[in-house]
Amino acid sequence: MSREPSGETERRDVRSTPRASSLRGLWRRHGAVACGLAAATVALQLAAYAAIASAVPNRNAVLGCLACALVWVALAAAPAAASAPTPLGALLRGGMPADASAVTLLVLWIHSPHVTFLAAVKIYGILAAMALVGVAAARLGRSAPARAVAATTAAVTMIAMLSAPFWVGGLTRAGNRETGQTVAAGVVRVNAFYGVTAAVYEPMRQSWNEMPMMYDHGQIQHHTLPPATWYDPVIVHGLLAGACAATALLRRRRDDHAVGDAWRHR
Numbered sequence: 657m658s659r660e661p662s663g664e665t666e667r668r669d670v671r672s673t674p675r676a677s678s679l680r681g682l683w684r685r686h687g688a689v690a691c692g693l694a695a696a697t698v699a700l701q702l703a704a705y706a707a708i709a710s711a712v713p714n715r716n717a718v719l720g721c722l723a724c725a726l727v728w729v730a731l732a733a734a735p736a737a738a739s740a741p742t743p744l745g746a747l748l749r750g751g752m753p754a755d756a757s758a759v760t761l762l763v764l765w766i767h768s769p770h771v772t773f774l775a776a777v778k779i780y781g782i783l784a785a786m787a788l789v790g791v792a793a794a795r796l797g798r799s800a801p802a803r804a805v806a807a808t809t810a811a812v813t814m815i816a817m818l819s820a821p822f823w824v825g826g827l828t829r830a831g832n833r834e835t836g837q838t839v840a841a842g843v844v845r846v847n848a849f850y851g852v853t854a855a856v857y858e859p860m861r862q863s864w865n866e867m868p869m870m871y872d873h874g875q876i877q878h879h880t881l882p883p884a885t886w887y888d889p890v891i892v893h894g895l896l897a898g899a900c901a902a903t904a905l906l907r908r909r910r911d912d913h914a915v916g917d918a919w920r921h922r
Contacts, residue, residue: 663819686745690752697756722852730752730814733790738807748867750791778855778886785893851889
């Protein structure tokens with residue numbers, strides 16, 4: 657038998673492997689939607705930054721742009737994930753609002769002295785954790801209508817968490833001073849916007865805390881607030897995403913076992 661030269665050993669074409677075919681199929685099914693979400697994300701956030709920067713100092717424009725990014729991810733990630741029938745499709749679509757926000761963060765890093773590269777990475781981590789909550793929550797639904805309901809619930813919940821400094825005042829006044837202090841501290845630690853301001857630098861954080869609107873429409877500013885950290889919102893949202901993903905996986909396995917038992921007893 658003739659031996660094949662070592663330089664001419666058989667090579668597998670990557671494009672013909674099952675993994676490559678699966679990735680091509682994934683992109684074929686979801687690529688257009690993902691690109692549309694990416695374009696909408698970048699256009700919305702940069703338009704917000706440009707509009708705010710034309711009227712206020714750059715520091716406040718950065719805060720406004722980052723607030724816009726957080727609200728957009730909270731509103732868009734879960735519904736985008738719910739529109740995909742498969743887990744990978746949900747991850748691609750639902751993760752795009754956070755992934756595309758990296759372009760906005762890059763622009764802020766280049767254009768604004770208030771955002772360092774490390775701060776941009778930390779902020780992306782917060783946005784990605786929020787998007788994962790939306791994706792995992794949407795997968796709790798086993799049908800398209802159920803996924804839509806789960807996604808809506810997740811989006812409303814994340815918006816409620818973001819806006820907690822404005823509506824939680826009643827809870828801080830319901831109990832004694834110590835209870836109110838505990839509630840206010842918890843709001844600061846889980847709130848993604850406080851995490852974002854903590855990721856930037858101290859004057860940005862103080863700028864947000866001292867804004868008159870926080871005193872006019874909220875109550876937590878009347879308490880002694882703990883220092884906000886960028887990683888607390890990442891941990892909280894990561895735990896929520898993990899809990900939703902584990903629940904969805906357990907339900908899927910239970911359904912698979914039920915189907916298998918039904919076939920065995922036929």
